[in-house]
Amino acid sequence: MRKDCLRFAKYDSDTHGGRGRIAAMFWQQVINGLTVGSTYSLIAVGYTLIFGVLGMINMAHGQIFIFGAITALLTMTELGWPLWLAFIISVVVSSILGWILELTAFKPLRKKDVPHLAPLISTIGFATVLDDLMIKLFGADSRAFPTEPFGGRVTFGPVQIRVVDFVILGVALLLMIVLHLWIERTKLGKAIRATSENIDTAEILGIPTDRVIVFTVVLASGLGGIAGILLGLAYGALMPSMGLTLGFKGLAVLVLGGLGNVPGAMLGGLILGVVEVLSVAYGQSTYRDAVAFLMIMIIFFIRPQGLFGSQEKA
Amino acid sequence: MDILRVEHVTRKFGGLIALDDVSFSIEKGEIVGLIGPNGAGKTTLFNAITGVFPPTSGSIVFSGMAIDHLPAHRITALGLARTFQNIRLFKELSVLENVMIGRHTRTKSGTFRGMFKTPFERREEEETRARAYDLLARVGLKKRAQDTAGSLPYGEQRRLEIARALATEPKLLLLDEPAAGMNESETHSLQDLLVSFREWGLSMLVVEHDMGFVMSLSDRIVCLNFGAKIAEGTPEEVQAHPLVIEAYLGREEEAV
Amino acid sequence: MMKRQATEKFVNNNKTKRPFALWAGMMFLVFALALTGCGGGGTSAPANTPDQSAGTDTGTTQDEGQTAGQPIEAKIGAVFILSGSAAAYGEAQRNGLELAKEELNAANEGKLHLSIVYEDTGGKKESAINAVNKLINEDQVVSIIGPTLSSEMFAVGPVANEAETPIFGISNTVEGINDIGPYVFRNSLPESIAVPTAMKVAYEKYHFKTAALIYTNNDDFSVSGYETMKKTAKDLGLDILTEQSFALNDVDFSAQLTKIKEKNPDVLLVSALYKEGSLVVKSAREMGIDAVIIGGNGFNNPKVFEIAGDTAEGLIVATPFSPEKQDPKVQAFVQAYEAKYGKKPDQFAAQAYDGLYIMAESLLKAGAADRQKLRDALASLKDFEGVSGKLSFDENRNPIGEAVVVVAKDGKYVPFE
Numbered sequence A: 001m002r003k004d005c006l007r008f009a010k011y012d013s014d015t016h017g018g019r020g021r022i023a024a025m026f027w028q029q030v031i032n033g034l035t036v037g038s039t040y041s042l043i044a045v046g047y048t049l050i051f052g053v054l055g056m057i058n059m060a061h062g063q064i065f066i067f068g069a070i071t072a073l074l075t076m077t078e079l080g081w082p083l084w085l086a087f088i089i090s091v092v093v094s095s096i097l098g099w100i101l102e103l104t105a106f107k108p109l110r111k112k113d114v115p116h117l118a119p120l121i122s123t124i125g126f127a128t129v130l131d132d133l134m135i136k137l138f139g140a141d142s143r144a145f146p147t148e149p150f151g152g153r154v155t156f157g158p159v160q161i162r163v164v165d166f167v168i169l170g171v172a173l174l175l176m177i178v179l180h181l182w183i184e185r186t187k188l189g190k191a192i193r194a195t196s197e198n199i200d201t202a203e204i205l206g207i208p209t210d211r212v213i214v215f216t217v218v219l220a221s222g223l224g225g226i227a228g229i230l231l232g233l234a235y236g237a238l239m240p241s242m243g244l245t246l247g248f249k250g251l252a253v254l255v256l257g258g259l260g261n262v263p264g265a266m267l268g269g270l271i272l273g274v275v276e277v278l279s280v281a282y283g284q285s286t287y288r289d290a291v292a293f294l295m296i297m298i299i300f301f302i303r304p305q306g307l308f309g310s311q312e313k314a
Numbered sequence B: 001m002d003i004l005r006v007e008h009v010t011r012k013f014g015g016l017i018a019l020d021d022v023s024f025s026i027e028k029g030e031i032v033g034l035i036g037p038n039g040a041g042k043t044t045l046f047n048a049i050t051g052v053f054p055p056t057s058g059s060i061v062f063s064g065m066a067i068d069h070l071p072a073h074r075i076t077a078l079g080l081a082r083t084f085q086n087i088r089l090f091k092e093l094s095v096l097e098n099v100m101i102g103r104h105t106r107t108k109s110g111t112f113r114g115m116f117k118t119p120f121e122r123r124e125e126e127e128t129r130a131r132a133y134d135l136l137a138r139v140g141l142k143k144r145a146q147d148t149a150g151s152l153p154y155g156e157q158r159r160l161e162i163a164r165a166l167a168t169e170p171k172l173l174l175l176d177e178p179a180a181g182m183n184e185s186e187t188h189s190l191q192d193l194l195v196s197f198r199e200w201g202l203s204m205l206v207v208e209h210d211m212g213f214v215m216s217l218s219d220r221i222v223c224l225n226f227g228a229k230i231a232e233g234t235p236e237e238v239q240a241h242p243l244v245i246e247a248y249l250g251r252e253e254e255a256v
Numbered sequence C: 001m002m003k004r005q006a007t008e009k010f011v012n013n014n015k016t017k018r019p020f021a022l023w024a025g026m027m028f029l030v031f032a033l034a035l036t037g038c039g040g041g042g043t044s045a046p047a048n049t050p051d052q053s054a055g056t057d058t059g060t061t062q063d064e065g066q067t068a069g070q071p072i073e074a075k076i077g078a079v080f081i082l083s084g085s086a087a088a089y090g091e092a093q094r095n096g097l098e099l100a101k102e103e104l105n106a107a108n109e110g111k112l113h114l115s116i117v118y119e120d121t122g123g124k125k126e127s128a129i130n131a132v133n134k135l136i137n138e139d140q141v142v143s144i145i146g147p148t149l150s151s152e153m154f155a156v157g158p159v160a161n162e163a164e165t166p167i168f169g170i171s172n173t174v175e176g177i178n179d180i181g182p183y184v185f186r187n188s189l190p191e192s193i194a195v196p197t198a199m200k201v202a203y204e205k206y207h208f209k210t211a212a213l214i215y216t217n218n219d220d221f222s223v224s225g226y227e228t229m230k231k232t233a234k235d236l237g238l239d240i241l242t243e244q245s246f247a248l249n250d251v252d253f254s255a256q257l258t259k260i261k262e263k264n265p266d267v268l269l270v271s272a273l274y275k276e277g278s279l280v281v282k283s284a285r286e287m288g289i290d291a292v293i294i295g296g297n298g299f300n301n302p303k304v305f306e307i308a309g310d311t312a313e314g315l316i317v318a319t320p321f322s323p324e325k326q327d328p329k330v331q332a333f334v335q336a337y338e339a340k341y342g343k344k345p346d347q348f349a350a351q352a353y354d355g356l357y358i359m360a361e362s363l364l365k366a367g368a369a370d371r372q373k374l375r376d377a378l379a380s381l382k383d384f385e386g387v388s389g390k391l392s393f394d395e396n397r398n399p400i401g402e403a404v405v406v407v408a409k410d411g412k413y414v415p416f417e
């Protein structure tokens, strides 16, 4: 039975010229990179929004979104709920966790006479608690994420793309465009930008910055919830440890894109994804993370403010 | 009726007494000048009134309501606006957006309703935009509306800050050294601009080191030194006040 | 006075965030280097001791002389991964051990009484070393079963050997485990036997000509399996089109698999633990790679079907144990296991089960819970009939046994034919 499979759909390599095949492979890899990168972008936007309004890195972001996503995954596998509902569950759970984080880790330390980095430590504490809770509730093991609704591939000439990659890329890009327009155009979006630039001035101009912060933390976490589901779709499985490892990718992008710069985070994520994948494709997979981080270091030598950060903000 | 009453306000920073039992008031429609040597506590007084650093003791009454210890954004919503000695624009936002943000408290779409663009929000946004353009026209910056605020020359940044403050629809405007860094003709047109705001019945409290400017602009002058009020009266009275002369001369000699 | 004002203003003009930005950048790089430096290995689960009650029911030490009438009291240490992303292996091993302990204690009533002290490594070498030291010095165990991973064995084998305490691997399949020293044993077939068996049997059927390899490059077990696969592929005269690798905890394999797909091999050889391995198989199939896939020992876990689902169909592996084997001994074990745990045993449970049986047989032969006597008894093991096949040790204490080749079908492994 595997035998027919073996010879099945074997595309004839002779019909494409050598150069055509190399180009096709390149584009295939670029698309792989963009798919991975779009999930990095969404994660990074979460860090970036919070960094913007609070000037602080939320070290619990990774744990928050993976917690939301695994909860949603369980509603799918245990209760048989559909994927669209899983998106909502993930967003809701992540948002609530974000809100609790704001209440417990950020707010009590705001405007108090504590060291500048105190909230960083309190978010690490929050992350540890979530990690332990996840191990207790879900176990540390990886759980399969059903990708059946998006099985199959689409062919564009020599390039084949998994349908699920299309979905991921589509959802992530759409979300980022909507988010970008929302931040640029709406009143609350302007309030977030104003608070990011200078919280005291924003407050004096009548913006209720405390509420803006709560909203931003919840928004960032909710976006993480969507990213978590997309990660599940992309990799076919979720596990608690992904919060930490992918969180680091998001952090890298936060810095790469220019601290607190939302479009920078979006583009930075895509760039990191493509660079990573190309470094595996045309270099040594052993050095995947090293290459990515080396690139970030080089960028900092050339542009200390990050790729898209402006001089004054950095 | 007085619009602002500052009563026995004291503000300490650790052991330093930056404001020492200061009392004065501003009548509706009045322009009051606030002078004093460097470090006298003028900016600290602004910060106390606008809720940045609430007074350690004493009270501040605005339009008949005690505002000390209200959060800053609530005070703004009540009709009190200010500019900053060190210009504090949102440099990465456009000139227009800076002014539009000033209208945050004056638009109905609440923090959360502002998330969506219903027809109501759309209309309100258009209105906000139109009012912002009006204000920019008023301070002579309409042409720069789409530029980023950080790209404006210094004098224009000062005027943009005034427009942004006006966008909050204040009853009382606090200006911290609005003419600083301006040349003579710029200072002149600024003076004309500020005087023109009287037509709205706007009250102002102006900190300024340019004596010619502040004396000709103000109805009354309050002078601080070492955090305490040392004189109050018409420009003529204050200029002739021996303590004021001593405060300034003493400082000049020190500085030489 | 006015001028002075103006300059002052410029000086303290901007409330700048630069120092923090720099700090954040630096901190991040430090983290990044730490992360890449250690290859992203391990999870952060704390090392705890889930089932210590089993070890506290006896105060006897192994040095007490045994008189004929008294049963031998043997306290044995077990060092498994019971938390973290590879916990499914350790869980199966503990189940197998517990079942064997109950059976053995019942069967040898009055002659031998076994108790087991469990230690969790979370898959980390440091935790494994701590666990082994504790077992040897504090708990005074007569021998140790485990650890789960070969890389852990390379870390703790020398420790046990130095302390002259027999350590018995039940899932270490890497070449060279026995070379650690005379106190190191294992009943797990080295991959150098199992993997070639699978490849040869599959070759007989498909006569593939080209191969591609993919493996975890920072895990001893996976690297050793990869080397065996590569060697066997050469022996079979296969053309190796490409070799790809990834790191533990990686979740994205698209770049590697795209390259493999482009080469279009007849057979894809995967050497990895189940966590990464199942994802590789799943992504490979989703991307349209239609080669026959042969996996190493890491795939001998039901988790593979949970994660890879339908895409596991057709996956070929060699295993010393198949619950489908029509052998009364095997079926009795499968039934007892299913009754106790509600699921079928896998290779890890079976080898743990056999491991304790071997331990018991050797203890009875040694006649006392004595580390030295036990070692000698273990070394002379011959033709042991276990659920995972017949087992003897060669002069280097390497297990001699045979592997069964199985293929994934409808969510389980069935004998390959």
Ligand SMILES: Nc1ncnc2c1ncn2[C@@H]1O[C@H](COP(=O)(O)OP(=O)(O)OP(=O)(O)O)[C@@H](O)[C@H]1O
Binding pocket: B013, B016, B018, B036, B037, B038, B039, B040, B041, B042, B043, B044, B045, B085
């Ligand atoms: N946040 C603060 N913390 C500590 N001390 C402060 C703070 N703000 C102001 N001060 C001190 O209070 C005193 C008054 O300062 P303030 O800025 O109010 O003076 P000023 O009258 O505005 O001076 P200038 O004309 O130079 O602007 C100064 O000694 C200053 O150092």
Ligand SMILES: [Mg+2]
Binding pocket: B042, B043, B044, B085
């Ligand atoms: Mg001042």
